[in-house]
Amino acid sequence: MAPLKIVNIRTASITLSALVRDAQEAPVCLTRHGHPMAILVGVQGQELADILREWDPTLRAGAAAAPAPVTRAPRARGRRAPAR
Numbered sequence: 229m230a231p232l233k234i235v236n237i238r239t240a241s242i243t244l245s246a247l248v249r250d251a252q253e254a255p256v257c258l259t260r261h262g263h264p265m266a267i268l269v270g271v272q273g274q275e276l277a278d279i280l281r282e283w284d285p286t287l288r289a290g291a292a293a294a295p296a297p298v299t300r301a302p303r304a305r306g307r308r309a310p311a312r
Contacts, residue, residue: 230254237265 233247233256240247240258247256252270259265271279281287 232257234259236260240268 230250230253232254233250235243235247235256235258237258237260240256247268248270250256251268252272255270256268257264257266258268
């Protein structure tokens, strides 16, 4: 495994595709002003459900503990009510 790569966010935004490829081999630490902000971790070859269970604590506890999905209110059709 290659050592952790450290990249500032400005450079990361320009070279994201290459960093995603690099992250398949070893995590990439993204920094801002020299402070760590995020870790880019490769997950190629893993199933999405397995990744979500690993990274989302609500899914680890089981589906019963997961929050209800957020739904949008239906859009009103027609004209808006006049302002009073």
